[in-house]
Amino acid sequence: MATKLKTPSITSSSHPPFANKSSSYNINLTTANTFPIQNHPITSKISCCINTAAAAASNPQSYNKRPLTSTDFAGNSKDGAGTRVAYQGVSGAYSESAAQKAYPNCETVPCDQFDIAFQAVENWIADRAVLPIENSLGGSIHRNYDLLLRYRLHIVGEVQLSVRHCLLACHGVKLENLKRVLSHPQALAQCEHKLTSLRVVREAADDTAGAAQFVALHKLKDTAAVASINAARIYNLNVLAQDIQDDSDNITRFLMLAREPIIPGTDRPFKTSIVFSLDEGPGMLYKALAVFSLRDINLTKIESRPQRKRPLLQPVGDSDGMNPVYRHFDYLFYCDFEASMAAPNAQNALKHLKEFATFLRVLGSYPMDINLVNF
Numbered sequence: 001m002a003t004k005l006k007t008p009s010i011t012s013s014s015h016p017p018f019a020n021k022s023s024s025y026n027i028n029l030t031t032a033n034t035f036p037i038q039n040h041p042i043t044s045k046i047s048c049c050i051n052t053a054a055a056a057a058s059n060p061q062s063y064n065k066r067p068l069t070s071t072d073f074a075g076n077s078k079d080g081a082g083t084r085v086a087y088q089g090v091s092g093a094y095s096e097s098a099a100q101k102a103y104p105n106c107e108t109v110p111c112d113q114f115d116i117a118f119q120a121v122e123n124w125i126a127d128r129a130v131l132p133i134e135n136s137l138g139g140s141i142h143r144n145y146d147l148l149l150r151y152r153l154h155i156v157g158e159v160q161l162s163v164r165h166c167l168l169a170c171h172g173v174k175l176e177n178l179k180r181v182l183s184h185p186q187a188l189a190q191c192e193h194k195l196t197s198l199r200v201v202r203e204a205a206d207d208t209a210g211a212a213q214f215v216a217l218h219k220l221k222d223t224a225a226v227a228s229i230n231a232a233r234i235y236n237l238n239v240l241a242q243d244i245q246d247d248s249d250n251i252t253r254f255l256m257l258a259r260e261p262i263i264p265g266t267d268r269p270f271k272t273s274i275v276f277s278l279d280e281g282p283g284m285l286y287k288a289l290a291v292f293s294l295r296d297i298n299l300t301k302i303e304s305r306p307q308r309k310r311p312l313l314q315p316v317g318d319s320d321g322m323n324p325v326y327r328h329f330d331y332l333f334y335c336d337f338e339a340s341m342a343a344p345n346a347q348n349a350l351k352h353l354k355e356f357a358t359f360l361r362v363l364g365s366y367p368m369d370i371n372l373v374n375f
């Protein structure tokens, strides 16, 4: 079981060089640290960017600046140039690699929490957010399913990455010196066998690269991090072991989110993600899934999550409403299927589902990722 990282933890307020600098997330720390950290994660204090903008407006030098055009908001050039992509973690996180796979020349924007990445897009600080949603070893990342519903962003793409974990430590530290290993809980879970064989204490960090940064920053002699080979380079750590995930096929699927949906096409394979809820009753879920099978639509994923705001189903009781009995938990069903919303069979399937679903929302219709990339 992973436990939460002990103090000093990896947050902006804990690093003196970062303190009071949250008005910009582009801070070059090469003079304050022994390894380069170009971007400091944005935190919940994102409103300060607005103050920065106001300050710039009152600065006479800003008269020379290029006027904003509609392309500044679009952020959708083919190679990602000019697109700011928010991700949870710090430089070297797998989410950053996912962003770079989707938008090769993008500017990545580190954020300290998933919520902040959503808010960065909603508040126009970033054009896209990238979000890990499921892993072939660890399963679904439930928190992100819940956030998809809490915010009103649209899924505009997906990326699949082959995730290859390394065990990283400060130079001179050997495997036998290790007492503790830090990483993102998903990454720790993906390396269960290796970590069990090492007999080390596991501690959770916000992201894999953040764990590597922590080990390097504090020059820890008894602690390693599970992170990417990129993180080893960025934080100048030694690679004690490579490919330590339980299975060589360790794939994480990420979603790309934007303020506006993309126009679905039929020119290439598309996937559509929806979320719905149903009344209680025998065969209700069977009936819901049949709307797809009747039209030969392939379902690729189904995930159920409890309804937080309405945890129990409507009460069943006497006909006069007396003595209500709450029977079961109420669930939301998240489904992915292989069809574009531009295709008539997908439209008909959702029209059919809407006839009896108690709630239905299309989260996005987007091109499928069919190329795997190693990181």
Ligand SMILES: O=C(O)C(=O)C[C@]1(C(=O)O)C=C[C@@H](O)C=C1
Pocket (backbone or CB within 6 Å): 088, 089, 092, 093, 094, 095, 096, 132, 135, 141, 163, 184, 186, 187, 206, 207, 208, 209, 252
């Ligand atoms: O910590 C990171 O580097 C992340 O990008 C997060 C994350 C995840 O949440 O699943 C992404 C890919 C790997 O599966 C492990 C961790």
